[in-house]
Amino acid sequence: MIKLIEKTILTNPQILESCFKSWDKLFDKKESGFLESPKRENLWHQSKKRAQEIESFENLCIVGIGGSSLGAQVLQEIFENEKTVTFFDNVDPLSFNKKLQKIQGQKNHWVIISKSGGTLETLAQFQALLAQRKINPPLSEFVTVISELKDNPLTLWAQKYQVPILELPQDIGGRFSVLTPVGLFPAAFMGASLEDLKLGALWALQQKELVCEVAAQSLMSFDRKESITLFWTYSDQLRNFSFWIQQLWAESLAKKKTRSGLEGPFVSTPLPCRGTQDQHSLLQQVVEGQRDKFVLFFRVEQAEKSGPAVFVDPYLGPDFLSNCKMGDVLRAEAEAVQQTLASLGVESLSIKVDNLKEKQVGALFMFMELVVGVMGEALNINTYDQPGVESGKIRAQEILRGMK
Template sequence: MVIPLTLNQSHVSISKLEEVFGTQVKTIHQEMNKGTSEGADYLGWKNYPNEISLNELEDALKAAKKLRENADLVVVIGIGGSYLGAKAIQDALSPYFEKNSDDPEVLFAGQNLSGAYMKQLLSYMGSKEVAIIVISKSGTTTEPAIAFRIMLEYMEKRYGSSASERIVAITDKSEGALREMAVRSGFTSFIIPNDIGGRYSVLTPVGLLPLAVAGVDIEQLLAGAKKAIHDLSNADIDSNIAYQYAALRTLLLSEGYNVEILASFSPSFETFHEWWKQLFGESEGKGGNGIFPAAVAYPTDLHSLGQYIQDGQRMLFETFVHFAEEAEDCAIPSSKENLDGLNYLSDKTLNEINEVMMHGAMEAHRDGGVPLLRLEVAKQDAYHVGYLIYFFQLSCAMSAYLQGLNPFDQPGVEEYKNNIFRLLEKPGHVIAAL
């Protein structure tokens, strides 16, 4: 049987990790399971893939089928956890260029405030048949709320009274502006569970519906997550790689390595880096604490950040994500003239060279004093990506708890929001003299 995910590292023995963190990890594990850990009201993600009902899944698939049949283009409106997870998985599992003929194009809005982006998106819609998925717990988050206001006007002008049939809202069960709009206008709607925060929500309707519309097999995605729940249910570090990863990160932080770089060699995995950065950045970056999450896409970044990683300040460690099995490959042809001197590679493929490049980079960075971790994922498909998503979520929660932090709040984001409301003269916010 192929193991979905393994963790390789040589920084410290597992027995040492068990000695240093074993008791603490077991205590945190038990507290999470009992719902007594800090922020436990937001632990709903922990077993959600097992708890989603057949009816809920069928409703999501049914709604996705309707959107796929009636739209050439589906615009997903959201930001942060309401955007990054779905985009990350879509990019990781979609062809680079031509989409499958039966799949509508899925684009995103509300994740920025660029007037040019929105103007060009509206123009791009053109004569395409359009549908909207709007995702917001409250319906009042500035960026997606503005985007939805613009899109709703567009849809009502174009489709009139039938516009509501082309809009799906994913929002709070009973409260908030978007819930009120959904009830008034008759939008099909799905619920963001109250006990799951945004950055942990990708395996709920927040991610599942847009992904189903994009043609991703969400049943396999959930199956991978369910397998991870089963595999990572043990409280012992020596048999739980999620807890090993969390303990390793905490140990490295204590040794002065306060930057983690997530590295991969698959271009389709780059948006996944962004989801990972939000997950760990918002969960750990508070009160002057936490590991700073950064990312590189190799081999591109070997020609930019590679110099710093190799020879800059020694405050970083690197976690490689590698997919053992690639779906496609491309051979390197032989050249009669061999002006580029590459005929010595003509019996190899691009994936084979990519693999060699990964090992070469890892060896160089290790020799340069960078602690290395490697996550070996069996395959880049829905099942294994679902497994990896859950692995990172559980690792992140444990890692934050080991640092004495609440993984589920984000008090730091409120300050910039208050400043924006003040500067935009939102009612109730006083303008301070500069």
């Protein structure tokens, strides 16, 4: 389902061994509830049930930010059909108003997602919607809340207005929550098979060797002091997946201190990249800029084997396109870039999935969560917190309080 088809450098056996140990440690931790999500039947059941209740709606509006939004954006890019999904993931009033205008006249159901129930940007947008009466009564029909089942502002509000709440388990962090109602409810709304998503996730949970190999290669790039990891997807439909990985990687791995209180490890900054488009943007930088990059290519077998045929008009050429399908061009370009980089000493990995059906997507999510989870254990950091964002939150509150 997911294959490592190429690596340009041998995997260091000691680092691989430490990743195997980290895999075992990971499964012993109680913060890593995401490992359990495929087995928590209620998460899948409630998502499917609520999606059935609202199947008369045409459009799902997701009010959420970061981990409450990026996973569903991946699913939208792959599974959206006649049922559309609109994301409210920022407090920019210009785009906010533009989106409201665009969905006017559609039958909209609103999902408000905040793990803590108190995310500033989400509450600000939600209250602006309520104040403008953009959400029809009765609220219990037009709104669904996804949050922890604790006494937090959003949950208390939902209880007051009898708005259904889908549970976001307390032991699953926002950026690891795509296989909870955060992703499952939108997936079910779009008609994707939750059963197959689950089978894919369960498959990934069996891939100790593959996960540890990718984790070890990434850790080796940190040892080489490569400060940027490129997630280069040779598929348009994996564009949002690269942004989802970016959050997962950036928030989970960059930590000032280890669990033992020592200085945090050297980790890379994640940079999404889309082929072939970014061959005409970032590639020049990778080829002739600093040698500070490690590349993970993500490729899709089905795309590389698909048409349409590329007919050759003698005026247009070039001649080598005759008998080519478009997928051949995609494959050739991916291979050419990987080979060129390798010849220059830029190390990379190439990962391939057969297609982008539910099973593969479920597998990809769990696979990357496991890679990051294993890396976190190997680096002896807390993979699941994000202390660096707190000081900015406090300062924003001070600025807003100071206005009054």
